[in-house]
Amino acid sequence: MSGRGGATPPGDGNGRDQGHARVTAQAELSLRGAALSYGDRTLWQGLDLDLRRGEFVAVLGPNGSGKTSLLRVLLGVRPLSAGTLLVRGRPPRRGSDLIGYIPQHKAAAAHTPLRARDLVRLGIDGHRWGLPTGGARARRRTGELLAAVGAAGYADAPIGLLSGGEQQRVRVAQALATGPRVLLCDEPLLSLDPHHQRAVSALIDGRRRSHGTAVLFVTHEINPILHLTDRVLYLAGGRFRIGTPEEVLTSPVLSELYGSPVEVFRTGERIVVAGAPEPREPGAPS
Numbered sequence: 001m002s003g004r005g006g007a008t009p010p011g012d013g014n015g016r017d018q019g020h021a022r023v024t025a026q027a028e029l030s031l032r033g034a035a036l037s038y039g040d041r042t043l044w045q046g047l048d049l050d051l052r053r054g055e056f057v058a059v060l061g062p063n064g065s066g067k068t069s070l071l072r073v074l075l076g077v078r079p080l081s082a083g084t085l086l087v088r089g090r091p092p093r094r095g096s097d098l099i100g101y102i103p104q105h106k107a108a109a110a111h112t113p114l115r116a117r118d119l120v121r122l123g124i125d126g127h128r129w130g131l132p133t134g135g136a137r138a139r140r141r142t143g144e145l146l147a148a149v150g151a152a153g154y155a156d157a158p159i160g161l162l163s164g165g166e167q168q169r170v171r172v173a174q175a176l177a178t179g180p181r182v183l184l185c186d187e188p189l190l191s192l193d194p195h196h197q198r199a200v201s202a203l204i205d206g207r208r209r210s211h212g213t214a215v216l217f218v219t220h221e222i223n224p225i226l227h228l229t230d231r232v233l234y235l236a237g238g239r240f241r242i243g244t245p246e247e248v249l250t251s252p253v254l255s256e257l258y259g260s261p262v263e264v265f266r267t268g269e270r271i272v273v274a275g276a277p278e279p280r281e282p283g284a285p286s
């Protein structure tokens with residue numbers, strides 16, 4: 001297969017086989033013929049994806065396959081090299097209220113002067129530096145957001161003194177501050193223990209169920225979120241596949257995507273991928 005990404009069934013999932021016009025009308029995010037290159041290196045191309053209301057899409061792929069770069073495009077901080085992106089029918093805009101972003105967990109330094117409530121407050125009016133407005137309303141909203149993620153008990157604690165799971169709850173609250181239609185999650189469970197992984201993924205899932213928020217969830221590990229996942233976007237070696245986990249996470253599909261034999265095992269509720277090749281160095285011949 002050429003470097004042109006996988007617009008072939010099974011697991012094409014690009015909407016064409018599901019009533020293209022109907023899907024487009026409902027999409028929160030819509031990519032058409034999207035490509036992203038850095039210099040002469042193309043991370044992905046020919047990407048068609050509609051993210052629908054309340055949908056949970058997991059983005060998988062080896063290191064360097066362009067998962068975070070995709071989020072940067074969707075956040076409006078990086079332009080596509082080709083193709084189009086629409087966010088609820090309009091071009092993307094950096095800092096849009098329509099999109100919430102949950103970053104990887106990185107432990108905040110113990111001496112960080114921010115309290116949990118300050119971090120959430122930044123999600124409400126952090127883009128209005130120098131023009132503080134609506135103080136009482138923002139304070140009330142901050143309290144509601146912290147309560148919604150079960151973080152009210154440590155609202156006034158310095159963020160650096162909270163556990164990893166507690167910090168991630170606060171970051172979820174911050175991402176929800178503007179009432180986004182789409183949540184972009186960049187490995188939000190990384191370095192959390194299984195208990196906190198479940199708690200944080202349940203929070204994200206709860207939001208999509210209660211508000212119809214669509215979720216694009218970048219992860220290296222599908223198992224903690226497999227039960228939530230409607231579709232998988234799998235990026236590898238400049239190509240991709242989209243479809244349900246059952247369609248994409250199979251030995252034949254991943255072997256074709258990687259261009260070498262890959263085994264996918266299912267043990268109970270878990271999926272194990274074995275034999276995926278190491279990512280190529282940037283610029284190495286394909």
Ligand SMILES: Nc1ncnc2c1ncn2[C@@H]1O[C@H](COP(=O)(O)OP(=O)(O)OP(=O)(O)O)[C@@H](O)[C@H]1O
Pocket residue numbers: 038043061062063064065066067068069070282
């Ligand atoms: N601004 C940039 N300029 C040039 N190359 C970049 C830039 N940003 C990212 N890259 C390269 O693009 C590739 C994809 O990066 P990206 O962070 O999107 O990958 P990823 O799939 O999220 O990887 P990981 O799983 O390791 O987080 C990497 O090789 C990275 O070095």
